[in-house]
Amino acid sequence: MGDKLKKLIQAYEELEKKMVDPAVVSDPKEYARIAKEHASQAELVAKAREYLTALDDIEVAKEMLHEESDPEEKAMLQEDIAANEAKLPELESEIKIMLIPGDPNDEKDTIVEIRGAAGGDEAAIFAGDLYKMYERFAASKGWKIEVFSSSPSEAGGFKTIEFKVTGDKVYSVMKYESGVHRVQRVPKTESQGRIQTSTATVVVLPEAEDIDIQIAAEDLRIDTYCASGPGGQGVNTTYSAVRITHLPTNTVVQSQDQRSQIQNREVCMQMLRARLYEMELEKQQAEQGATRLSQIGHGNRSEKIRTYNQPQDRVTDHRIGFNGTYNGVLLGDTLQSVIDALAAAERAEKLAQAV
Numbered sequence: 389m390g391d392k393l394k395k396l397i398q399a400y401e402e403l404e405k406k407m408v409d410p411a412v413v414s415d416p417k418e419y420a421r422i423a424k425e426h427a428s429q430a431e432l433v434a435k436a437r438e439y440l441t442a443l444d445d446i447e448v449a450k451e452m453l454h455e456e457s458d459p460e461e462k463a464m465l466q467e468d469i470a471a472n473e474a475k476l477p478e479l480e481s482e483i484k485i486m487l488i489p490g491d492p493n494d495e496k497d498t499i500v501e502i503r504g505a506a507g508g509d510e511a512a513i514f515a516g517d518l519y520k521m522y523e524r525f526a527a528s529k530g531w532k533i534e535v536f537s538s539s540p541s542e543a544g545g546f547k548t549i550e551f552k553v554t555g556d557k558v559y560s561v562m563k564y565e566s567g568v569h570r571v572q573r574v575p576k577t578e579s580q581g582r583i584q585t586s587t588a589t590v591v592v593l594p595e596a597e598d599i600d601i602q603i604a605a606e607d608l609r610i611d612t613y614c615a616s617g618p619g620g621q622g623v624n625t626t627y628s629a630v631r632i633t634h635l636p637t638n639t640v641v642q643s644q645d646q647r648s649q650i651q652n653r654e655v656c657m658q659m660l661r662a663r664l665y666e667m668e669l670e671k672q673q674a675e676q677g678a679t680r681l682s683q684i685g686h687g688n689r690s691e692k693i694r695t696y697n698q699p700q701d702r703v704t705d706h707r708i709g710f711n712g713t714y715n716g717v718l719l720g721d722t723l724q725s726v727i728d729a730l731a732a733a734e735r736a737e738k739l740a741q742a743v
Contacts, residue, residue: 389439389480389483390440390443393436393439393440393483394440396429396432396433396436397433397436397437397440399429400426400429400433403422403425403426403429404426406422407419407422407423407426431486432483432486432487435479435482435483435486436483438475438479439476439479439480439483442472442473442475442476442479443472443476445468445472446469446472446473449465449468449469449472450469452465453465453466453469481739484739485735485738485739488738488739491559491560491563493559493563493594494557494559494560494563495557495559495560496558496559496594496595497552497553497554497555497558497559497594497595498552498553498558498559498562498563498592498593498594498595499536499550499551499552499553499592499593499595499658499659499662500522500550500551500552500553500562500565500590500591500592500593501548501549501550501589501590501591501593502515502518502519502546502548502549502550502588502589502590503515503547503548503588503589503591504541504545504546504547504548504586504588505568505586505587505588505589506585506586506587507584507585507586507587508586509541509542509543509544509575510543510571510575510584510586511586511587511588512541512543512544512545512546512547513541513543513544513545513575513576514545514569514571514586514587514588515541515545515546515547515548515549515588516541516544516545516546516549517545517571517718518569518588518590519545519546519549519551520720521717521718521719521720521723522553522562522565522720523720524719524720524721525720525723525724526553526555528720528724529555529556529561530555530556531553531554531555531556531558532553532554532555533551533552533553534551534552534554535549535550535551535645536550536551536552536643536645536655536658536659537549537550537642537643537644537645537655537659538550538645550659552595552658559592559594559595561727562592563592563594564726564727564730564731565590565592566590566591566592566693567589567590567691567692567693567694568587568588568589568590568691568692568693569587569588569589569590569693569694569695569696570585570586570587570692570694570695570696571585571586571587571588571695571696571697571698572584572585572695572696572697572698572699573696573697573698573699574698574699583699587692593662593663593665593666594662594665594666595658595661595662596661596662596664596665601661601664601665601668603634603657603660603661603664607634607635607636608632608633608634608635609632609633609635610630610631610632610633610653611630611631611632611633612627612628612629612630612631612649613627613629613631614627614628614629615628615629615644615645627649628644628646628647628648628649628652629642629643629644629649629652630642630643630644630649630652630653630655630656631656632653632656632657632660634660634664637664637667639660639663639664639667641656641659641660641663642656643655643656643659692706693705693706693707694706694726696714696717696718697714698714700714701713701714701715702714703716703717703718703726705726705729705730707730707733708729708730708733710726710729710730712725712726
């Protein structure tokens with residue numbers, strides 16, 4: 389491992405040289421790319437240097453121990469050797485995890501869709517509760533949420549809602565939320581106090597840029613129609629709502645919540661790029677005949693990942709058996725602890741597969 393780490397440090401130092409190269413500094417795009425790569429390697433390089441320093445200190449101490457005759461000095465050198473040797477296993481484990489290539493989408497913003505599933509009105513109310521949970525969670529992390537499209541339910545909540553979350557490494561956190569969420573509680577409309585089970589699906593997509601997905605204009609059918617529901621004087625009088633169909637894949641996206649047809653069209657294109665990007669990733673994996681290194685962070689949209697049980701004040705994430713409190717998680721206060729546990733389980737799985 390020592391030689392590999394030395395090469396890694398050398399490559400990092402080359403990046404530092406490039407960052408002060410006038411030719412790079414004068415090119416904002418190239419400078420930003422190199423600075424981002426440099427920043428992403430900083431923690432790994434720090435650990436690599438710590439590991440190599442410990443090895444060097446052990447070697448020097450052993451040489452000195454061989455030549456030393458004073459008992460006290462020998463004891464001190466032996467303590468130094470033991471302390472540095474004790475560091476190595478943990479450092480090695482941390483470095484191995486860092487050396488595993490990360491998900492290239494982790495740095496991206498996300499597009500999230502929440503859809504009420506089984507349970508009628510209660511499923512829509514639960515979908516609304518999940519949206520509020522993510523709204524509070526995003527606010528606590530300094531992220532921004534922008535609603536793209538929504539279909540409110542008369543009973544409350546949403547039949548479906550799509551929104552964008554922007555901020556620092558959003559997808560690296562939100563990806564753990566994809567899948568089927570189940571709630572067990574007494575609905576507000578239930579007069580006899582019976583517990584009902586309802587579900588909502590959450591789909592988390594990494595935002596795709598133009599460079600990720602190229603969409604030909606001739607592959608699109610764009611329809612406009614009158615918006616319905618809240619929206620001001622223009623509702624039902626102007627054709628501001630937009631529906632775009634990607635003909636080769638028959639993928640349909642629509643938006644009516646923005647103020648103008650141009651804004652709704654841009655929202656539709658963002659959602660379409662994200663969906664086509666997801667399809668392309670799945671296609672590549674199928675062609676390679678390989679599954680993702682870890683499935684923990686990528687819940688299938690048909691897979692039940694979490695149950696929110698109100699009577700027992702418990703939330704259980706079925707992927708890792710993690711338990712939290714109903715109000716703590718659904719209010720967004722302790723959602724991070726669930727995600728931290730999922731991330732830790734994913735790291736352990738990656739390490740086990742890398743050994």
